[in-house]
Amino acid sequence: MEKEILRMTNIVKTYKMGGEDQVVLKGINLTVNEGEFISILGPSGSGKSTLMNIIGCLDTPTSGEFILDGRNVSDQSEKQLSKIRSKEIGFIFQSFHLLPRLSAKKNVELPLIYAKITKQEREEIAVNTLIRVGLDDKLNHRPNQLSGGQQQRVAIARALSNNPTILLADEPTGSLDQSTGKQVMELFTELNKEGRTIIMITHDANIATYANRIVKILDGYLSEGDEGDA
Amino acid sequence: MLKESIIMSWQNIVGNKMRSFLTILGIVIGVSAIIALITIVQGVIDEANSQFVDLGAGKITIQAYGTPLKRGLSYSEVEELSTIENVSGVTPSLSISSSIVREENLLEDVSIEGKNEVFFRESKDIISYGRGFNILDMESKNKVAVIDDDIQKTLFTGEDPLGENILINGTNYTIVGLVNEDSSSDIMSAFGSTDSNGKVFIPYTAAMNMAGVGNITALDISVSDTNFMDQVMDDVELALNKAFNYKDDSFNVINLDSMIEALETMQNMFTTMLGGIASISLLVGGIGIMNMMLVSVSERTTEIGLRKALGAEPSNIQVQFLIEAIFLSLFGGLIGVILGLWISYAVSGVIGTTFKLSTSAISLGVGFSAGIGIIFGWAPARKASLLNPIDALRSV
Known part of the structure; x- marks a missing residue:
């Protein structure tokens, strides 16, 4: 029996827009086990970003229960959510979001600073994770000295540095050309084989197939899709 | 943690050299004006005072x-x-x-x-x-x-x-x-x-x-x-x-001691008045810092959102921006102190008074600028800490 890492029960998220309540997520049920690579596939406006924010503990659901690694996240304070994000979630964004003035190494160290890891340990971890994503010769390069693919690798290394429970990727190939995107996806597959739990959000059905499980989101409802053939 | 915040603030200030410089200019002018005015007035009055003392402390002059x-x-x-x-x-x-x-x-x-x-x-x-x-x-x-x-x-x-x-x-x-x-x-x-x-x-x-x-x-x-x-x-x-x-x-009896006392009262009046005028420019400088910090916050919403996503607590963000504001104004304050002392040194040379390093003027300048950093940095730092990470990250 695999360990259950995430369980969402009847998650509803409502936004107030122009004085009107807009229900974006209409009762989401989702369970993710440790070591899974799951794609959440949906067009824009389907509510997938909102779902990602809730999974990433950037936002809390209006109602429903969200258990992450055995802890109920639905009713945590902002400070506690920061701690959960720091420990449990490794974010990877479409537009990388690297800090332009910091070297690759310093960028990777950033989450470790907030996790209050000592300087010496930070550097060691940063170097090791950058080696892991194949950037051993780019440690002191700044983002603008790196290609898009390399930048996304730095971002992946940053997401990995805290050894999070879940890697949460939002359109990780959205800003990359096809071949670079493919390389990034292959890195994801490798990481998954090493035992990483990965949740990837995308609108691209081809990319979604790298996962070994696909769920589709449409109009705020989630439905299990076909098994991927990674 | 604090050390990292300081380093990050420093990098941001240095990364925007021109803007940082223009921002602290107000503080520089304010602090140097205060220091120069206080030191010069003090020098002039001290000079007059010492002349009076030379002429006759403990002396009564009579015109009969x-x-x-x-x-x-x-x-x-x-x-x-x-x-x-x-x-x-x-x-x-x-x-x-x-x-x-x-x-x-x-x-x-x-x-x-x-x-x-x-x-x-x-x-x-x-x-x-x-x-x-x-x-x-x-x-x-x-x-x-x-x-x-x-x-x-x-x-x-x-x-x-x-x-x-x-x-x-x-x-x-x-x-x-x-x-x-x-x-x-x-x-x-x-x-x-x-x-x-x-x-x-x-x-x-x-x-x-x-x-x-x-x-x-x-x-x-x-x-x-x-x-x-x-x-x-x-x-x-x-x-x-x-x-x-x-x-x-x-006849006419002049007691020099009473003239010295009057002189001291005058010095206090001058110092207060000129200090008051100069602190107006400090206020303007403080508003400049606040403006720069607000611009900096809205310019860096993505960065703030990212930091939050990576586990930064609101207080981490607030401290970082506050440190940046204090850094800016302290930096301006220090330049102002140096400039102010230099000006008063030059002026004392020109008008022939003795230049005396006034520690009270220096601590006033440094204290004032640090205070301005805290007061005018508070609101922007608070604003940054309250930013919603989702909005911030999605803005790009």
């Missing part, structure tokens, strides 16, 4: 015009003044302008100062070479003279003047001493003729003969214990009233 029937005081009345309790000595003072001759050289417009031995006893360090008058000179009416640097330079270039003779108004005087430049003034001459070609001190009795007057109209009273200043003043006024038969406007 007298009445139409009785011009000035007689010798015996002056003697009587010196017996007042706590009076350590009385120096009659008489200043006339005359020409002096040494061998073939004539020097015109020399200020001839009539003094007695008390003057040289009370004005310590005034003699730089030789001696002043003593009681014997006064009693035996010796024709002795003490000259100042100017006379020494013009009439005795490269020579030892001691024992030499000069001719003043037809009488030969033997030079017994030399006074140094700065201390050769008293209050009357300080406010009076300063464009003379030099100064010669002779016993006041001789000066009175030379001027053809029989009474003393100006004198200084030295007070041994300044705590009894008021008492001595009263006694002196009583004695003078008696001497002049209680006639109005027959």
Whole structure:
């Protein structure tokens, strides 16, 4: 029996827009086990970003229960959510979001600073994770000295540095050309084989197939899709 | 954690050099204005103060015009003044302008100062070479003279003047001493003729003969214990009233200590007023910092969102922006201190006052700028810490 890492029960998220309540997520049920690579596939406006924010503990659901690694996240304070994000979630964004003035190494160290890891340990971890994503010769390069693919690798290394429970990727190939995107996806597959739990959000059905499980989101409802053939 | 925040703030300030510089300019101007104004005013007042002290702390200056029937005081009345309790000595003072001759050289417009031995006893360090008058000179009416640097330079270039003779108004005087430049003034001459070609001190009795007057109209009273200043003043006024038969406007008693006090009050007023004016520019500088920080926050919403996503707590973000604001204003404050001191140093050189490093002005400048950083950095830092990470991340 695999360990259950995430369980969402009847998650509803409502936004107030122009004085009107807009229900974006209409009762989401989702369970993710440790070591899974799951794609959440949906067009824009389907509510997938909102779902990602809730999974990433950037936002809390209006109602429903969200258990992450055995802890109920639905009713945590902002400070506690920061701690959960720091420990449990490794974010990877479409537009990388690297800090332009910091070297690759310093960028990777950033989450470790907030996790209050000592300087010496930070550097060691940063170097090791950058080696892991194949950037051993780019440690002191700044983002603008790196290609898009390399930048996304730095971002992946940053997401990995805290050894999070879940890697949460939002359109990780959205800003990359096809071949670079493919390389990034292959890195994801490798990481998954090493035992990483990965949740990837995308609108691209081809990319979604790298996962070994696909769920589709449409109009705020989630439905299990076909098994991927990674 | 704090160290990292400091490093990050520093990197951001250095990363925006031009903008950071323009932002802190307001603080620089404000702090340097405060420091320069305070230091300069202090220097000027201190200078005036020390001149007054040189001239006569513990000294009462009397102008005894007298009445139409009785011009000035007689010798015996002056003697009587010196017996007042706590009076350590009385120096009659008489200043006339005359020409002096040494061998073939004539020097015109020399200020001839009539003094007695008390003057040289009370004005310590005034003699730089030789001696002043003593009681014997006064009693035996010796024709002795003490000259100042100017006379020494013009009439005795490269020579030892001691024992030499000069001719003043037809009488030969033997030079017994030399006074140094700065201390050769008293209050009357300080406010009076300063464009003379030099100064010669002779016993006041001789000066009175030379001027053809029989009474003393100006004198200084030295007070041994300044705590009894008021008492001595009263006694002196009583004695003078008696001497002049209680006639109005027959004399004038000036207590230098009270002038020094007035000067100090003036200094405090000036400092407060100028400091107040300069702090307006500090306020403007503070608003500049606030503006820069607000721009910085909205410019870096993505970064803030990202940091939050990576586990930064709101307080981490707030501290980082606050540190940045404090850094900016402290940096401006330090430059302002240096600039302000430099300006006051330059100004003190130009107007001829002594430059004194004022620690209170420095701590005021640094404290003020740090305070401004905290006050005007608070709101932007708070705004940054409350940003929603989702909105921030999605803005790109």
